[in-house]
Amino acid sequence: MKYMTHLIPVLLLLGVASVTAQGIDTLQGSEEQKRVEMMRTDSPPILDGVLDDAVWSQATVIDDFHQFRPLDHGEPSERTLVYLLYDDNYLYVAARMWDSEPDQIRARQMVQGENTRWDDSFSIYLDPFNNKRSGYRFQVNPNSVRGEGTFETPTRLNYNWEGIWYAEARINDEGWVAEMAVPFKTLNFDPNNPDWGFTLERTIARKQEDISWSSYNRAVNPGSAGLVTGLTGLQQGRGLDLVPSIVTTASRDFTTGISDSQTEPALDVFYNFTPSLTGVLTLNTDFSATEVDDQLINLTRFGLFFPEKRDFFLQDVDIFAFGELRRNGMPFFSRRIGLSDSGQPVDLNVGAKLTGRVGRFNVGVLGVQQDEFDQVDSSDLFVGRLAANVLRESSVGFIVTDGDPRTNLDNSLLGVDFRYRNTSLPSGHSLEGEFWYQSSDTEGVDSKEDAWGIRISSPNTEGLRGYLGYTSIEENFNPALGFVNRRDINYTEASLGYTNRPEHRWLRALTHSVTFRNYDKISGGLESRFLFIEPFEIETNSGDQFGTELTRNREVLVGAFEISAGVIIPPGDYEFDRYGIEVSGANERKLAPSFEVNAGEFYDGDRIEMSAKLDWRPNRRLYLRFEYEYNDIELPGGDFITRLIQINADVAFNVRWSWLNLLQYDNESGSAGINSRLRWNPRAGQDLYIVLNYGFSAEGAFSGLESEQSQFSVKYTQTFRF
Known part of the structure; x- marks a missing residue:
C-alpha cells in the first residue's frame, strides 16, 4: 500500500512524459x-x-x-x-x-x-x-x-x-x-x-x-x-556453457599468526533458454583472480565509489542500469553483495541470474544467497528489473530489490524510470532525458524514504552542449542493495559548454565550460555548493592537452569534520576558491607524461594539490606507469600532507602469457600493498591465474614495512560449450 500511494502519481507523470516525447520524436529529422x-x-x-x-x-x-x-x-x-x-x-x-x-x-x-x-x-x-x-x-x-x-x-x-x-x-x-x-x-x-x-x-x-x-x-x-x-538460421547449439574452476589458496594473518590453506572447486553454468534469454547459476563462487581496487584518499565527508570488477556481476550488467544513475541514489550496485563495509570478501553460497530480451522487454532477475559474516546472518538477496523499449531510442521500466546484505534488517525497494533519447535532431544534435522515482522500505522506518530525479541534456561533441537536472533524496531513503552517500538533499546541477573544432595545422579543439552544483538540505539550509569554470582547454592534433580551471566551493558543516587523524574542522559556513592548470602529453607516444596542480583556499586554510602521471611503453612487451598524488593542507586545526603512490609494471612474454603487477601506498591509511597476477590464456575461455596479494603497514613510502596479511592463489578455469 505504501508503494501504491506514491506510485500512482508517478505513473501518471510517466504517461504524460511518454506522450510528450512521442510528439518530439515525430518532429525529428531522419537520416537514411x-x-x-x-x-x-x-x-x-x-x-x-x-x-x-x-x-x-x-x-x-x-x-x-x-x-x-x-x-x-x-x-x-x-x-x-x-x-x-x-x-x-x-x-x-x-x-x-x-x-x-x-x-x-x-x-x-x-x-x-x-x-x-x-x-x-x-x-x-x-x-x-x-x-x-x-x-x-x-x-x-x-x-x-x-x-x-x-x-x-x-x-x-x-x-x-x-x-x-x-x-x-x-x-x-x-x-x-x-x-x-x-x-x-x-x-x-x-x-x-x-x-x-x-x-x-x-x-x-x-x-x-x-x-x-x-x-x-x-x-x-x-x-x-x-x-x-540477412542473418538467418543462426544457431546456439544446446545453449549450455559449463565453466568449472579449481582454486588453491594459502593465506596468512601476520598480526594473529593464523595461517590457512584450502582447495575448493567452483562452477558457473550458463544456459540459453532462448537465444535472447540467458540463465546463469554460480556455485561456491570464487573471485580470487579479480583485480584489486585502487587505493584512494578521501578528503570529503562522503563515501567513495569503487567500480564492479567481478565477472559474474558484469554479465549483462546493462539490463540492470536504472535512470542513468552512476553514483548517488543507484537502486542496485552489485558491490554491496559479497563484500563487507570494510571491503573484505564475504562468501556467496549460490547465485542465479536470468537476463535478456523478450520482444520489446529487457528482463533481469538476480538471486544470491550470501553467507553469514561478523554479526550479520546469512541472507537471501533479490533484484528484479523490467524495461520496455518505447519510441525510437527510449525506454520505460521498473526495478525491485529485496534484502540487506550488511545488516539483519528487512529492506526492499521499488523504482520506476523513463529514459528518453533522440539522436536525429536537425543539425546533427542529440537530446536525452531521464525521470526516475524510488521508494525504499526499511524495517523500523515509517517515513521519508523516497527519492526522485529529472534531467535533460544535449551531449554534443561540437558546438553547444549542456545539461540541467534536479534530484531529491529523503533522509531515510535506504537502497540496501544500491549506493547512496548523500541523503536529505535537494540537488541541482547545470552545465554549459562549447567546443570549437577549427581546421588548423596544430589545433584540434578548443573547449570552454561552466558547471554548477548545489546541495540543499531538505531539513533546511545549504550543505554544499560548487562552481567550476574552465576558461579554456586546448587539444592539439598530436593529442597533447592544456587547460585551466577555477573552482568556487561553499561547504556548510553542521557538525565537526575530522578530515585527517587529529585534524578537525569545526562547524561553520566556509567559502573557498581554487585555481588550477593541467598539462598532458599524447598517450600514443612511448613516453606520455601528465601533470595537474591546484592551489588556493580550503575551508579556513590553504591547500596545494598536485598529481603527476608518467606512462612508458618502450615496446609491446613492457608497460610501466607511475602515479603520484600529493596534498599539502594547512588548517587552523592542524597541518597535514597526504601522499598516494601507484606503480604498474606489466610484462607480456607473448600474447598468451602475461605478468601484471600493481604496487600501492598511501600515508593516510599507513598501508602498502602488492597485487601480482601471472596469467596464461591459451585461448578465449581458458585461463590459469597465479595471484599474490600482500599487505603491509608502512611508516613511509614503501619504507618501514611490516607484514600484515598475504594471500597466494592458483586458479584454473575452462569453458565447455555445448
Missing part, C-alpha cells in the same frame, strides 16, 4: 540508415591474419568509410576494406588496413584483455536486437590482443565485460590485417530478427584519427549504427 547484406558461407575461414582463404572472395565487402575524428565525416587518410561472412555458428569479419608508414603502426599492448586505446585497432559493433539502446563491441589490435565490452546505456560502454570470441592480426608491408570470429553462443539475439545494428571502427593512433562506417555526432555506438541484413 546505412545497410549492407551479409553473405553466408559453408566453408569457415582460418584465422591467421593473412587473408589468403579463398572464401573471403565470396564475402560482402565494405569500403565506404569516413573519419569521425578529428573531422566529422571527413576523408580517411588511409584505405580500409572489410569482408563479412557468417555461418550457423559464427560471424566472421576481416579487415585489410593499408598504411603508408607500416613501420609506424602502434602496437604496444600485448597483454590479453588490457587497454588497447593508444594502439592502432579495429572494432566491430553489434546491436543484435536493433534497438539502438544495447549491444557489444569487439576490438583487436595488431598484436591480436582482444578487448570487448557491452553497452550499459546507448552511449556508455562497460569495458569489464568479457565474452568468448577469437581474433588474429598481423602487420605486413602494406599495413595490417585482422580476422575475427564471434560465436553466436556469446551473444543474446532474436533468431527471428535478420537485421542487426552494425558498424565498424578503425583507429590510426599516431595520427589521432578514428574512422567508421556509420557514426553520429563524432561517436560510434548502438544509436549511430547502420544495419547488417
